[in-house]
Amino acid sequence: MVRVRTVDRRLFLLIEIAARCLSREADVRLRVEAGVTASQSAVLFLLLQRGERRLSSIGAMLALSAPAVTGLVNRMQSAGLVVKRKDPQDRRGVLVDLSETGRGAAEAANRVLRNLNAGLDEQLGEDKAGVVCDVLTQLVLSKNG
């Protein structure tokens, strides 16, 4: 078993580096093929899978702070990707949903992400990729509940 030493074994540092690498690659392809950024694609993915949601719900699922969600969604609204409306049941809340444009972009982004993910699975092997997904998922759940 090769033990490569990039930055020792400090997972905290390594995961950020890896995330930057992947994110950069994803961002380029998402911009070209779907016209959205990587951050935006996460929101689009969520809305496409789960439908209209609160800002707070988006923040919880993506582990983003409230101000981060506000800014990200506002920029997406300016770009015509999503629509915001006050929650009629509880007017403190704000509901976000895909626009028609946004739905198209979300589907395009989804294809890009699926391709990228398939590439990763191939590069790493399905078994290892699976372990990584499980571990990261477990990690996220343990930190957020």
Place this chain on the structure above:
Amino acid sequence: MVRVRTVDRRLFLLIEIAARCLSREADVRLRVEAGVTASQSAVLFLLLQRGERRLSSIGAMLALSAPAVTGLVNRMQSAGLVVKRKDPQDRRGVLVDLSETGRGAAEAANRVLRNLNAGLDEQLGEDKAGVVCDVLTQLVLSKNG
């Protein structure tokens, strides 16, 4: 085998979420116990392990763009953690090294990172944590050379 569905299995999205979670936790402890941020700790770690380096070398090892390194190191210099000097061999380059203060901070940050990492190993199991490290390392190397 439990297959949790946080955000399907799009590793590109999941790794960013996980990185945010870990980074946030690390940042709090690093600020309290070492007086530095998570980003700064990566640079300190590198300089402590490898000694004085070029800005470009730091960027390559941490997968950061040149402007990111310039900004990060400048803030660290303002904070008294590092010292910059022109490379006497090739005056295009800029060498960065730890200050006395920086060395202390680096050692403190190192202890924090070691503790955090030990906690992760315990939570995930050494074998799984090892797989994740190997996979992420492989990934980073394949993207950067």
Place this chain on the structure above:
DNA sequence: CCCGATTCATTCAGATGTGAAAACAATCCG
């Protein structure tokens, strides 16, 4: 019914990233 506590979103200031383009230094080569 009302006021204090809670919840949700926004604003704010600042750290951290990016790509594009400018500023310089070194090197190549005709």
Place this chain on the structure above:
DNA sequence: CGGATTGTTTTCACATCTGAATGAATCGGG
């Protein structure tokens, strides 16, 4: 020698995060 090219860093404009403070709506116990 000198102009073109290459390499390194910085500047710039902007997207993306964070915690802290604020505002707005709801809830719940008198």
